[in-house]
Amino acid sequence: MYQIVIVCSSDFSEAGPEGAVLEREVVALARRHGIRIIGPNTMGVFGAKTNFHGIIVTIGPLYGSTSMFSQSGNFGVQMMMRGIEEGLGFNKFVSSGNEGDLNCIDYLRYFGDDKSSRTIVGYLEGVDAGSEFLAVAKKISREKPVIILKSGRTESGIRAATSHTGAIAGSLDSYEAAFRQSGIIQVSTIQEIVDCAKVFSEFPLPKGKRVAILTRGGGWGVMTADFCHESGLEVPLLPDKIIKKINKILPRYWSRGNPVDMVGITEFEPFLECLEIMACWDGADAIIALAGMTGSWWKFDEKEELLERARIDRDILAKVEAAAEEQEGRTSALARQLITETGKPILFVDVAFREAQLRSIQELRAISYSEPERAVGALKRMVDYKSYLDSL
């Protein structure tokens, strides 16, 4: 056990040679007293288990099973803020700052050993001991997902990174293959981090890349089929046995294909029945269900004026909301049951209703995305990770 001091002050190595000297002195002094340093130039540390909020800005993240280290404090803090809006909870967070003493390899190793950290996220600009980082990541990624956003990928980015953390960013060419070989899940946007972290912590990995799509709107189905195809996932044709089953549920003019389009019917039961058929279909490894969580979006005061304008009948609206809430509950309960029984992930997509998505994740333990491409992107990462694990 060490004593640890968090040094938030800046004007150390990131500021030039003088600062670098000072930084080395501080670290050496600390070492002589058995103290380790987080930082300097860090935004701090957060821990859900101990309710420790050692961060220099006022934030209160959701608690969850994702742990994150970040070579940008601002990035890390904003990610935790964003998590509140996206239903992504954090277990531990450290802003690594200048890494004068403890560095991101230490944090990666720590999260790797930590039972309550089920998914690891890292924001990286550069690592001095690249091969050590990769070796540690390779060991950990066998046990739990390691999602890394590597910044400083281009000439412009590298220039910015060099002046930011002083690290030598290195071109992505040398990183990409090495990351892949270490089982690291590579993302390049904030959105992708959120999308992957949400689902990796909660759901089983799909056994293959065949996707069954169920949709309440034809257009969404087309878009999702495109995204799947473009990202290398398969949208297999429906076999006769599945078509026959669905014939009994949907109107005669249904699509008879994958995506299964609910062709605008307003009844709710057929959606659940089709969801079960699709999940149990042995030709599919994962399910994307579009517009399953319809949400109770209208409840917000801010929307009062819009309701007024649209002359929406409040009684009808109250009924729509109550029905939506009941349907969400039943949909996610069924989804949880099907995920457990079949071992296949079921991802929902609901374009509007961000608040409803949050509710669905926190209360109902369903995973919902605001765009089909986000669900497809996260699913692709799961498929790739599974394929990596299978190759070991």
Added chain:
Amino acid sequence: MYQIVIVCSSDFSEAGPEGAVLEREVVALARRHGIRIIGPNTMGVFGAKTNFHGIIVTIGPLYGSTSMFSQSGNFGVQMMMRGIEEGLGFNKFVSSGNEGDLNCIDYLRYFGDDKSSRTIVGYLEGVDAGSEFLAVAKKISREKPVIILKSGRTESGIRAATSHTGAIAGSLDSYEAAFRQSGIIQVSTIQEIVDCAKVFSEFPLPKGKRVAILTRGGGWGVMTADFCHESGLEVPLLPDKIIKKINKILPRYWSRGNPVDMVGITEFEPFLECLEIMACWDGADAIIALAGMTGSWWKFDEKEELLERARIDRDILAKVEAAAEEQEGRTSALARQLITETGKPILFVDVAFREAQLRSIQELRAISYSEPERAVGALKRMVDYKSYLDSL
């Protein structure tokens, strides 16, 4: 002037040969009485000017200057819902349904002639009269932006589209070049539609592709520089004259590069001063400012429990919020002024605080995105569109 009937019922041509016969009969009958048909199989029509909500679901979109036609009703409706969360207002909307009579070319032409429609958005699966559509689009795109999401781009998507609208979707190969030559702004995700529509309606087009980046967090700057570089935008080096100006504002250890990193200083004035310097720099055509709108996110009741956990001092929080609100107001006022004076777009990025973004757009008339890649993507579309217009 025609009389128009909106036919929402389905089970027409999308359901097979029998339905197609019925559809032709309905259209022929209407024609004999001087009536035009929207649909059948449409979700309806919305018009802000007349406050007309002829849509079969309960929605009340924001009012704005974007008009949209959609070959998926569900898609269109969800886009308007989504607009509420993203600050995107609509002027007119039509779900084109089966296009038994009026079709998306009619709607495109209509929006082209309509003065209150400043940006046109279309969701397209397939067009029978492709060359006519392109000719109309080419004419209109000289005057106002035409943003199209073309679905049915892959084998899987085309299969789904064929069963959805019955249209022959065609491969993207044949569309992409034709779209480009017609000045159509092509997008492939819902997010991109929102991102582009927001900014095209409000801001002048940049004269070139050189981007000045101002950031309150180093990591965001690195990411944004990467995204710019990867998308073909330039992040030019700062000339001495600009460095000298900023030397007077920021601490001696500032980055001296583009992105200009505020290096964690908490004072607010320097941010505005740097924003002005960057906007007036003749080496930049557009400005991306990161974490300028800090937002008053904490006000929501839902966050009460999180505040409790994090033991955040309410008095301090109230001060932070009040300061943030004042700063947002001043930032957007300055941005509006600089946009007018310099003719350059200024895009903000604020990763959390979705509600604050909405406020900034609706009340303060600033454009803010929740991720740097979204701002970069929208800016790239503006640069490309400007370059197309210049080539005419």
